[in-house]
Amino acid sequence: MSRDRILQAVRAAQPEALPMPDMAELRGMAREASAEAFAATLALIGAECRRAASPGEIAAALPAGQVIASTVPGLPGTLDPFAVSDPHDLRGVDTAVVPGRFGVCENGAVWLDEGALGPHRVLPFIAQHLVLVLPARELVASMHDAYARLGAPDTGFGVFIAGPSKTADIEQCLVIGAHGARSCTVWLLD
């Protein structure tokens, strides 16, 4: 069996065990999370940060005449992703509206997990535009704080999304809208 052969080879090759480094210092560094810092990072990565007092305010800002698939409670779209059985049928979605659990100020990433995505993991990737909604108080400063918050994963899939999809593969020219969303708007709900 290759499994045993590989493990045997690795065991024979690996040096004496070295200690696991202590993460306490990096974890414990004082950093402040703020909506201003978060919005500044989003601007840097080509995303837009907006604030709203209610889901209704966000709904009013969504463009009319579009196919909108939402999994945000109190913010219905025009297409219910729960009524779709095959993820391929989401190909026509113009805008996906998805609740984020928290945002990370240092890199503008928003954590989404399976619970928030509804029945289809592909929703925030296949839509032409992405709208993320999260409570304004749900911000952490750094990725260390993010993983401290996440703890043991309790979901089959989760993703940090930091802005719209992009590529610079042609002559290093930045193009927004590679395979995923062409724009990313993050709403902070007060």
Place this chain on the structure above:
Amino acid sequence: MHPAAAREFLSDPARAAWHDQTLWMVRVKRDRMAARVPEWEQLREAASRIKEHTLSRLAEYLEEFSARAEANGVRVHWAADAEEHNRIVHGILAARGVTRMVKSKSMLTEECHLNPYLEARGIEVVDTDLGERIVQFKNEPPSHIVMPAIHLKRAEVGAVFHEHLGTPAGMEDAQELAEAARQHLRGHFLGAQAALTGVNFAIAETGGFVVCTNEGNADMGAHLAPVHIACMGIEKLIPKAEHLGVFLRLLARSATGQPSTVFSSHFLKPRPGRETHLVLVDNGRSRQLARADFRKSLACIRCAACFNTCPVYRRSGGHSYSWLISGPIGSILAPNVDKKAHSDMPFASTLCGSCTAVCPVKIDIHAQLLKWRQEVVAAGGSGRAKPLLMRLTAFVLRRPALYRLGGALMRLAGPLANLLRLDPWTRHRDLPPPPARTFHQSLRDKSKP
């Protein structure tokens, strides 16, 4: 050989200068990002020590990881070499009647030559990273591990797309070209029966794995196709989820000067009713692990910061190297794969150490380059001229009179070398004029009262 291939690359000076400056710009962006993180050096140190710790207990972590992944419903496969890896992937696809597969970036599958293996067996493989799709159309290997098509100009990309995608001739706008690729690849995402991705990090304590992209291509593939196959080298493991905090802070900043990749996807369990397969590949990694001098090369997270900073890579291009992972890190990995075939790669360096200085996991790249050189020379791999020259030098250095005579002659030889272009150095620039007086003469002058 690297010098010959580099000569070809340099035969177009304008393009070579563009390549050099563009990659340097990426290096500058990386510096800017690193400077914004006050604890940057602490992060590098932590990353280095997490990787060293993991490598020292790799067997235990592999067992822990595979057990947890299986408990999560992921099917785990083990491949001792490239052949077995390809056989496993083909076996999964063939058993499910898959004829169309999309693939996101995976240097491992390049290393295993998976595409030709599958294509020879009737399976269409579509690379979905934009740069990889471009080089796939051109039937070329990637020239950079993060920016696979960095050796091409947009007019050439336009010509490739005109030929393969039917875009209008002469299309040169990056936005338009990327849009054409988006439309073309969307069709493939929607039609794929399986998706293959690489793995950036695999976490022993959870059995999950993380895939990072900017384009979203890994996710478009993996969440649409009924079968997801993830392939990883056994060195991609890290012990805990909290360690991701360290690596995700370093990866994109080091690679492209972004604070984060756009998508950092954490796969733990298959979608309900769907399959996830994970292939763990050794293919020489356990051999490298056994070499104390070169073990640390397995800590690499494939950010390519060492490529962008390397004066030799920037001025010679990825295709000048004999292995598909080029640049400084490729030059210390390749000799482990085949010392003879890649014996000149460790010499494609000035040993300036810039690679080591930017490496986010603190691999002593330039020191390992020097060690590989010593191994290559000890095995007689340096040709005849160099040992002969070294013997001649030793002969002269042992004889002061001859040395002084030589010094005097060299003073005359300099202008002659410039005139005749005797040395590769003088092909592009002149040797500086020697000082009028020798060191011995000036020393005598100084010691006079």
